[in-house]
Amino acid sequence: MLDPTAILIFAGALFVAAASPGPGIAAIVARVLGRGTDGSVAFTAGVAIGDVVWLTLAVTGLAVLAQTFQAVFVAVKYAGAAYLLFLAWKLWTAPAAARDIAATTTRECQARLFLGGLAVTMGNPKVMVFYLALLPNLIDLRAIQPAGYAELVGVVLSVLTLVFSGYIMLAARARRLFTSARAMKTINRTTGAVMAGAAVAIATR
Template structure:
């Protein structure tokens, strides 16, 4: 595939992915509330969700998605429910004593984190609009070859890794600045509120 449309797509995706939305809110809130443990698995799920929607767009199944709108609606609500679950856990998360600024969070299973991130993206209307409405204006999807598809996927994963990695690094740095149990408690509840807001955004759009 020519580099010009790929570059155009990369820039559009960078702007779209970098603009705060339910996905970014979920990633940042998770890192702030739980640290970087499990962040890779969770964000990998978010990114693969993008690849799924990209693949559906390339295959031209927008009409199919409309036909089975009930299935996608169920996926959306599942993603919202997962975010609400995370919000509840963060709101009630234990905090460290002042002498121990950040308590170690219990280790979570990577596959659960991956599926959680995937469900967030699969239910995110912002992602659906990008791949089904904006993408056809950036690339000629009817002429995408197998190699061209792999190139688009490669660009997608690279851009998302850059964007998500930057947000994770910033959130981790902000988390390390906390030094009291009260600050940790406030942060947990603030991130829980952000998660709940992202869940509402997914469920109502």
């Protein structure tokens, strides 16, 4: 079991890092604004599991391995950026007819959304830096046992669920303000541009 103080410090640092604007948050918000909440659970679950993967790499001492096979992680980074660009294109070209935005849109493949969210986190430099550089300064990773690792995973999933839920609710509320065809065209293209910006941020760091 980990020291409660260390857990609180880790949770606080993760909350600040997760809540601060970045490619992951931009992708989540832009997606909800442009497509609604349908599929948001699968997408954000992928984003969160990506954090768990980076946590696992840090705890198991695989940071060196990650650097050794840097080309693999570079490929994952560009895959995440490419997926965001695809989402940006879908948002930019989405129909702009007036509609009930609270209604469910065309359903998307949940597995593809999950993998898309995972790719976004695996290629997000901010997440990499947090787990591979900052985390070792917060917790003595060499002393972590299976129970301590489980605690950290629980903290990660709890904090990210809180942060992502907040952003999803805010974005969903903002989306309800746009009902006309002109407004929908504006929001689709604005969120598409935000998504493309997130892709550029991932690819160029």
